[in-house]
Amino acid sequence: xxxxxxxxxxxxxxxxxxxxxxxxxxxxxxxxxxxxxxxxxxxxxxxxxxxxxxxxxxxxxxxx
Amino acid sequence: xxxxxxxxxxxxxxxxxxxxxxxxxxxxxxxxxxxxxxxxxxxxxxxxxxxxxxxxxxxxxxxxxxxxxxxxxxxxxxxxxxxxxxxxxxxxxxxxxxxxxxxxxxxxxxxxxxxxxxxxxxxxxxxx
Numbered sequence: 051x052x053x054x055x056x057x058x059x060x061x062x063x064x065x066x067x068x069x070x071x072x073x074x075x076x077x078x079x080x081x082x083x084x085x086x087x088x089x090x091x092x093x094x095x096x097x098x099x100x101x102x103x104x105x106x107x108x109x110x111x112x113x114x
Numbered sequence: 115x116x117x118x119x120x121x122x123x124x125x126x127x128x129x130x131x132x133x134x135x136x137x138x139x140x141x142x143x144x145x146x147x148x149x150x151x152x153x154x155x156x157x158x159x160x161x162x163x164x165x166x167x168x169x170x171x172x173x174x175x176x177x178x179x180x181x182x183x184x185x186x187x188x189x190x191x192x193x194x195x196x197x198x199x200x201x202x203x204x205x206x207x208x209x210x211x212x213x214x215x216x217x218x219x220x221x222x223x224x225x226x227x228x229x230x231x232x233x234x235x236x237x238x239x240x241x242x
Binding site: 052053055056057059060062063064066067070086089090093094096097100101103104105107108109111112113114 | 123126127130133134137138140141142144145147148149151152154155158161162165183186187189190191193194
């Protein structure tokens with residue numbers, strides 16, 4: 051179900067860190083910061099969606 | 115067969131986290147959270163089977179269902195609290211992890227109060 055999600059997040063993480071290095075080397079520190087934050091927000095949205103589905107499953111199973 | 119899939123997935127995720135930890139530690143911790151959730155979803159089918167069996171056995175032995183519901187709720191709280199506490203501990207926030215565990219213990223004790231009171235009433239009734 052979510053196995054590809056792990057690799058998607060890893061790919062985003064690696065992409066953001068490479069982009070960050072490239073931007074820092076080319077002297078645009080603030081844009082590097084922006085891409086880092088953008089990558090973080092995207093990954094956070096995906097992770098929060100997974101956490102919500104986990105909590106709903108737990109609520110359904112253990113009849114909270 | 116499932117355990118091979120789970121262990122393989124966790125090993126791969128751990129290697130990925132090691133790679134990412136030096137560059138983007140915040141994304142690395144999120145990968146460990148997602149891995150925990152994926153493993154839970156791989157196991158959830160078997161867990162629901164066990165819970166249904168538990169409910170079916172208790173209804174056959176006509177034990178009061180509310181006790182089983184409280185028991186299941188306590189198990190759910192314990193699992194979620196342990197999940198959150200371990201993630202916080204991974205991130206290095208041991209103090210937050212212990213706060214989560216403290217809250218979980220308090221909630222579980224509060225949930226267990228009706229069971230304890232009914233047990234005490236039973237004992238008092240049995241006493242001569």
